Amino acid sequence: MARDVQITFDCADPAALAAFWAQAMGYRVQDPPPGFATWEEALEAFGVPPERRNDASAVVDPDGSGPRLFFQRVPEGKQVKNRVHVDLRAAPGLQGDARMAALEAEAERLAGHGATRLRRHEPEPPLGAGHIVMADPEGNEFCLD
Numbered sequence: 001m002a003r004d005v006q007i008t009f010d011c012a013d014p015a016a017l018a019a020f021w022a023q024a025m026g027y028r029v030q031d032p033p034p035g036f037a038t039w040e041e042a043l044e045a046f047g048v049p050p051e052r053r054n055d056a057s058a059v060v061d062p063d064g065s066g067p068r069l070f071f072q073r074v075p076e077g078k079q080v081k082n083r084v085h086v087d088l089r090a091a092p093g094l095q096g097d098a099r100m101a102a103l104e105a106e107a108e109r110l111a112g113h114g115a116t117r118l119r120r121h122e123p124e125p126p127l128g129a130g131h132i133v134m135a136d137p138e139g140n141e142f143c144l145d
Contacts, residue, residue, distance in 0.1 A: 005067040007086070010078075011138050014071035016114075018057035020137050021069050023113045024088060027059040030068070078139045086142040087131075096123060103132045103144045110134060110144075 011017045022028055029039075036042035043053045057071045091102035100123065107117050114137035123130035132144040 006070050007067050008070045008072060009138075009140060010074040011071050011140075012073065012077065013054065013138070014057040014073050015054050017136065017138055018059050018069070018071045020114050021071075022059045024110055024115070024136075024142075025059070025066070025069070026062070027066070027069065028062050030058040030060045082141045085140070087145040088142060090144045095129065099123070100130050103130070106144050107132050107134060 009017060009021075018029060032039045032042045036045065040053070055073045059069045059071075061067075088106070090106040091099040094102055100120075107115075111117060111134075116135045116139075118133040118135055118141065120132050121128070121130055129145075133141060134144060135141050
């Protein structure tokens with residue numbers, strides 16, 4: 001049985017983290033409900049007070065094939081290393097120097113959007129192709145693979 005999958009991030013600033021992951025994955029912020037031109041208009045109509053309007057955000061794959069990413073505000077900051085993380089496949093089909101160059105270029109692009117580079121793992125054939133570990137603007141680890 002096929003299921004829809006949503007990946008949820010606990011965070012301090014849902015709108016900002018959603019914007020980062022939209023850039024990272026080529027996604028877009030989810031449209032407001034039908035009948036509303038903007039989320040601000042919808043939240044106003046729903047009676048959500050201004051201080052609660054950044055409690056959640058979501059981004060979606062424009063092609064509709066990838067999982068929805070949902071961002072929810074929580075009071076506590078990140079405490080420990082993630083047990084589950086996202087791998088961004090930034091160099092599919094590439095190997096060796098070409099692969100690592102593609103990963104480096106993507107690491108630089110994402111750093112320009114607020115990511116932090118944590119470490120690089122060199123290729124270790126036959127099974128280790130090499131990857132770069134990054135953190136999003138709130139410290140959630142992800143890999144460029």
